[in-house]
Amino acid sequence: MPDTGYPGTGYLIAVVAVAAAITVALRAAPFAMTATLRxxxxxxxxxxxxxxxxxxxxxxxxLGDVPLGSALVGLREIVPVVVTVAVHLRRRHALLSMATGTAVYAVALALVPI
Amino acid sequence: MRQVDHRNALRDVAAVGPGMGVLGTSFGLLVVGSGLDWWWAPVFSVVVFAGSLEFLLVALAVAGTPLAAIAVTTLLVNGRHAFYGLSFPLDRIRSRAGRVYGVLALTDEAYALYTARPDTSLSGPRIVTGQALMQACWVGGGTVGALAGSGFGLHVPSLEFVFTALFVVLATEATVVGREATGPLLAVACALVAQLVAPGEMLLVAMGLFVAALLVRRRISAAREAAHA
Structure with missing residues (x-):
């Protein structure tokens, strides 16, 4: 399963089932809680x-997966993150922040290819 | 009466629906870009229906992450959902099926849209319809993205950043709303320690450390308050 390097259908079904069961339990938990615990x-x-x-x-x-081989590669990954934070702090519009960050990443990727 | 509910729900979702559709599309592209069949996108989005977690699940699944680690990651990443029910207006929904769906589809967006609005006209059908419309946007976007990715071989490497950007925005937003710096700084410290000590199990170690750190911090501030009293 995990060490074959590629996810099989059975394993993926298990992933979906585990994640869904826990998510549902979390969403339902407060409705089952006693008032004191709440x-x-x-x-x-x-x-x-x-x-x-x-x-x-x-x-x-x-960001931990980023290879820190060269300063340029590091910048290519960090600058779009900083831009996303800056745009979001200024405008507080999630979609705008993500679109701007992704556009900057596209430019960075063209300048410093993988 | 019902028609009014549907029209209101449509108006509610107009604010967040298009964004969910766009984000869903990039999720669909990620699914096929990761080497999974296109239909996994709607399966994830119908069964799990938790946007940010779904992005993470695809990455973890492709890496063959053990199920126990998937379970703990889900618990911690979606842990915030356990607090939504404390104030979500589920009591407005009368029908039993509606209540069940209301809980199943209690996403970040549903919480943001229908909690904290002291609107007396907020009816059960309006809430449930709104939630269903949001899921339709998310599942529809995901399916379109996955089909475009597999059908036309559409591969946009820069779109992978949408995933990072989503978490960057959520982190920024939660930090601003939290109005305190020590919690976020503790999180950064836990993440860096975990990255150094256990790079293979970074998420588990970092999240465990962080929960422990928050509980210890609470203990300390409670003890300090008791000492002052």
Whole structure:
């Protein structure tokens, strides 16, 4: 399965099933919770601070795959990220930020090919 | 009455639907670009229906990631959804089937669109129709993208950045809304430590460290408050 290097249909079905089951459980969880647990301080605290941190970890994970062979390759990956953040902080429009970042990446990719 | 609900739902979704369609299209392109058959795009989007996680799942699946790691990643990446139900207006939906779908399709967009609006005219059918329209945009976009990718051999390398950009935007938005810097800084530190110590299991280690760090931080601030009291 994992070490054949390519995902088989059975494995992919399992991936979809596991992800769907956990996602549904998470979405249904608060409706099954007791009132005390719903308003408990640690639950509220995690709810407030988890999302930003998890997203940041994912971004670092995605950038972690970047080969740091040359400064130019590093710049090609970092500059579009910085532009995306800058545009988003200024306009707070998700689609615009993503479109601008991707356009910058397309230009960077043309200047510094893989 | 019902017609009004449908018209209102259409107006609600007009704000987010096109964006979901575009993002769905790039998801479809990613699916076939990763070497999977085109129909996996609608399968992921109908069964899982969690945009940002689906991008991640394709990358993890292609790398042959063990199911246990997929489970923990889903738990942590979608963990935020466990908090949406605390304030989503599910009580407006009367029918049983509608309530079940309302929970199944409780995405970031559904939460953003239908929570935090003290609109008394917000009816159950309007919410459910809105959610179904959003899923239609997402599944439709994904299918179109996947078919375009496999049919015309359309391969746009720069589109892979859409995936990174999505997480960059979500991280920026959540950091701004969170209004505090130590949490995000802790996350960066956990991510870098995990990248150094366990590059193969970076996501698991980093997310585990981060949850632990948040709980410890809470303990410390609670102890400090108790000392002051």
């Amino acid at each position: 308003s408990s301080a640690p639950v509220a605290d995690l709810g407030r601070h988890l999302p930003a941190g998890i997203m940041i970890i994912l971004v670092v994970h995605l």
